[in-house]
Amino acid sequence: MTNESESYFDLWLLIGKVNHLIMLIRQRELNQYHIPVQQTHVLRTINELGENATLAELAKEVEREIHVISRQAVGMEKEGLIKRAKKSPKSKLLRLELTEKGLEMARVSRQSEAIDAIFSSLSAQQRQQLESILNTITAKIEEYNK
Numbered sequence: 001m002t003n004e005s006e007s008y009f010d011l012w013l014l015i016g017k018v019n020h021l022i023m024l025i026r027q028r029e030l031n032q033y034h035i036p037v038q039q040t041h042v043l044r045t046i047n048e049l050g051e052n053a054t055l056a057e058l059a060k061e062v063e064r065e066i067h068v069i070s071r072q073a074v075g076m077e078k079e080g081l082i083k084r085a086k087k088s089p090k091s092k093l094l095r096l097e098l099t100e101k102g103l104e105m106a107r108v109s110r111q112s113e114a115i116d117a118i119f120s121s122l123s124a125q126q127r128q129q130l131e132s133i134l135n136t137i138t139a140k141i142e143e144y145n146k
Contacts (some may be wrong), residue, residue: 022115022118023037025114025115025118026112026114026115028114029112029113029114030108030109033105033108035081035105035108035109038072039072039076039081039105040105040106040109041062042058042062042069042072042073042076043076043081043082043098043102043105043106043109044106044109044110045058045061045062046058046082046096046097046098046102046106047098047103047106048061049061051087051095052095053095053096053097054087054093054094054095054096055069055070055073055094055096058073058096073096076102079101080099080101080102081098081099081101081102081105082096082097082098082099082102083096083097083099084096084097085097
């Protein structure tokens, strides 16, 4: 393995570590609401999709397999966060809607003192650079996923 490859591997490990630590901190904040951090992205996406929030659209938007989202939706429905409704009266296609509880959790999920504190340690320029770097890496990853 070359020194450059070792450096890439170390960067990959560091990205994983940062993600893991942020997820742990975020989950600690969300524990008071009894909601897993993974559900916050789904709730927010359902809210953003509105009338177009079908399982297929949701899976596409959150970049997960439809069976994974389907399982998660069943659990979220049992918890009273979402409900399924017909897309139209005669349609067999179901769309997902947030319940009042789901809307509240989507709102709560946007607020994070810990995330604010973590990222406020960067200057505006550093945040822009980080965003640009992460977008570049994401674009390259998407090339490999085609």
